[in-house]
Amino acid sequence: xxxxxxxxxxxxxxxxxxxxxxxxxGNTTFKRSFFLNNAQFAAxxxxxxxxxxxxxxxxxAIFGPSTEFYECRFIEGASxxxxxxxxxxxxxxxxxxxxxxxxxxxxxxNTFEDAIFKGxxxxxxxxxxxxxxxxxxxxxDGASFDDARPDPSAAPLSFNATEFCKHPPSFFGRKMHxxxxxxxxxxxxxxxxxxxxxxLQENDKRxxxxxxxxxxxxxxxxxxAQSRDLLEDDKRAYEQLRIKCGALGKVEDEHMFFxxxxxxxxxxxxxxxxxxxxxxxxxxxxxxxxxRPMAGMVGVWYFWSLFYALHFMARDQLHLCMDRVExxxxxxxxxxxxxxxxxxxxxxxxxxxxxxxxxxxxxxxVSETLLGFVFLFFLGLGLRTRFRLR
Amino acid sequence: xTAAEEDTPWLRLARISRSHKENIRLxxxxxxxxxxxxxxxxxxxxxxxxxADIADLSDAEIRNIQTRIPDLPIELERHGAMF
Numbered sequence: 001x002x003x004x005x006x007x008x009x010x011x012x013x014x015x016x017x018x019x020x021x022x023x024x025x026g027n028t029t030f031k032r033s034f035f036l037n038n039a040q041f042a043a044x045x046x047x048x049x050x051x052x053x054x055x056x057x058x059x060x061a062i063f064g065p066s067t068e069f070y071e072c073r074f075i076e077g078a079s080x081x082x083x084x085x086x087x088x089x090x091x092x093x094x095x096x097x098x099x100x101x102x103x104x105x106x107x108x109x110n111t112f113e114d115a116i117f118k119g120x121x122x123x124x125x126x127x128x129x130x131x132x133x134x135x136x137x138x139x140x141d142g143a144s145f146d147d148a149r150p151d152p153s154a155a156p157l158s159f160n161a162t163e164f165c166k167h168p169p170s171f172f173g174r175k176m177h178x179x180x181x182x183x184x185x186x187x188x189x190x191x192x193x194x195x196x197x198x199x200l201q202e203n204d205k206r207x208x209x210x211x212x213x214x215x216x217x218x219x220x221x222x223x224x225a226q227s228r229d230l231l232e233d234d235k236r237a238y239e240q241l242r243i244k245c246g247a248l249g250k251v252e253d254e255h256m257f258f259x260x261x262x263x264x265x266x267x268x269x270x271x272x273x274x275x276x277x278x279x280x281x282x283x284x285x286x287x288x289x290x291x292r293p294m295a296g297m298v299g300v301w302y303f304w305s306l307f308y309a310l311h312f313m314a315r316d317q318l319h320l321c322m323d324r325v326e327x328x329x330x331x332x333x334x335x336x337x338x339x340x341x342x343x344x345x346x347x348x349x350x351x352x353x354x355x356x357x358x359x360x361x362x363x364x365x366v367s368e369t370l371l372g373f374v375f376l377f378f379l380g381l382g383l384r385t386r387f388r389l390r
Numbered sequence: 391x392t393a394a395e396e397d398t399p400w401l402r403l404a405r406i407s408r409s410h411k412e413n414i415r416l417x418x419x420x421x422x423x424x425x426x427x428x429x430x431x432x433x434x435x436x437x438x439x440x441x442a443d444i445a446d447l448s449d450a451e452i453r454n455i456q457t458r459i460p461d462l463p464i465e466l467e468r469h470g471a472m473f
Contacts, residue, residue, distance in 0.1 A: 013404075015414075017417050018418040018421050018422075018440065018441060020421040020422070020424065020431075020435060020441070021424070042435050
């Protein structure tokens, strides 16, 4: 059909066509719509390096044993709703608008590796009897894997190094398969306010027909309300993912979604509560990091040692008969004992420095003990989370 | 249709009639006719009700198609690509 052709300028209506033989379409630009609704491919379909400038409609099409849309660009959206697909590859495909795979049936191994979904990706109600691989794919807008059927099925999906730029994947009603891979997945940053994600500009180098997705100017109040609604939706999506990973005992994934959920909860809270979430993140990455509390303890030890040294050097009424190095070492010991006050080091190794405490001395020791306790608690929490100590 | 598209036999078959239903009938019928040379594939595809339901084209209709589109393949290799 397209041999020797570089572009097809008229609409191509192949609805209901039966293809008994292998179909190969390469290096072709379809300037108008391409309809394949209810078409059936008995053998393989190989489409490579093609550009679909208008819609590709393949609703309820039945594809053969192997279907390939390699390095294809779908400019105006692609509809594969209710299709049956055995083995497919959409590697390096670019979907500029919505990619619809609603209620499709994926029987074999299917891959969207390195694909870019610039619009929404709709895999809702899809049945996955084989596997779908989204490794290194980029979702610039929402991705729906929701399942609203009375008997939802689990879908073995792989999101290895997949990037979700704007919204997390939505898994409402969908059972999560044990073999769902979230290794190296990049989730959207709640702090990023703009709709345009970084990946968009970066990946556009691959596409000539760039559609700018810059937001239209909008009333700031309306924009804020919409933004809040979207954040709440994202939070609920993370909550679902956390619950589902938790039910499967996928502790690392569960905590990854928990952290994102907390980040959004913080953003949606009033400023005075937001501070606590921010501190929780800063001190321990929501209970995930044990390096942060350790660094915090080292910092407290260092600074309080310095404070003590300066404080006691300024006070000469103690007549400690110590040179500066001895005083500094003694201050460091005092600081250490104060951080780990719960272990009672200060009782076993009493310090002369506290013989006649002033208000400042008390203030320093109390503040250090309290900070030390907080960091110690988060250190324990981080160790418990990381090493699954129960 | 551009001249280049006009030269492409499969595209011409896909649009041989103004009626889309007629196009489906002729296309599918011609597919069935071409597959007839491969008995194994023909019988295995006959298990697919969609293929089995395709009405056979008469010899006159096949000749008419081949006359109107002279460069349309009259036979295909078993695993050959259609387009």
